[in-house]
Amino acid sequence: MQSLNVDFQQNFFRLFGLSECYLLDNAQLDLQYHALQTRVHPDKFAHLPESERRLSMQWATRVNEAYQTLRRPISRARYLLSLHGVDTQEETNTAMPVDFLMAQMEWREAVEAAQQSGDIGQLEKLESRLQQEVQYLQESLAVKIDHEHSYAAAAEGVRKLKFMEKLAEEIASAYDEIDS
Numbered sequence: 001m002q003s004l005n006v007d008f009q010q011n012f013f014r015l016f017g018l019s020e021c022y023l024l025d026n027a028q029l030d031l032q033y034h035a036l037q038t039r040v041h042p043d044k045f046a047h048l049p050e051s052e053r054r055l056s057m058q059w060a061t062r063v064n065e066a067y068q069t070l071r072r073p074i075s076r077a078r079y080l081l082s083l084h085g086v087d088t089q090e091e092t093n094t095a096m097p098v099d100f101l102m103a104q105m106e107w108r109e110a111v112e113a114a115q116q117s118g119d120i121g122q123l124e125k126l127e128s129r130l131q132q133e134v135q136y137l138q139e140s141l142a143v144k145i146d147h148e149h150s151y152a153a154a155a156e157g158v159r160k161l162k163f164m165e166k167l168a169e170e171i172a173s174a175y176d177e178i179d180s
Contacts, residue, residue: 011083080145088155111174115174
């Protein structure tokens with residue numbers, strides 16, 4: 001196991017040999033993930049003593065956790081902000097700009113109306129608009145985190161993305177409801 005240079009304290013970006021930034025090269029992340037998994041997979045250590053096998057399992061778990069965190073933009077943003085001592089306060093701080101909250105209400109009303117009328121075309125339009133909004137929020141997060149280093153301001157962007165994530169779930173549920 002010593003050849004693995006096990007350091008459970010290193011952050012997820014260092015684990016994969018990546019720069020600590022919001023915008024990531026997903027192909028590079030995938031490449032690094034597969035390379036690490038090849039090195040630490042527990043099957044490679046099945047012939048070793050229990051303590052070595054357990055350490056291999058912990059290491060593989062850590063690699064998986066890091067990969068899952070970094071591959072999703074919202075969890076990557078949360079993680080980056082936590083590295084800079086910023087709590088996104090998603091559970092406790094629901095204060096949002098009034099225009100954003102009004103837009104959320106309009107989105108939800110539109111999803112409900114499309115679901116009730118069985119209008120798949122309208123749901124598709126809403127989903128497309130939502131994807132554009134999410135893209136815009138992610139680009140804004142990249143600027144705030146990677147260029148401005150405005151981590152506290154980025155926390156609001158993460159909270160907005162969480163709202164949008166819930167809205168995407170509502171759209172998916174509306175599709176399911178119409179299909180059933």
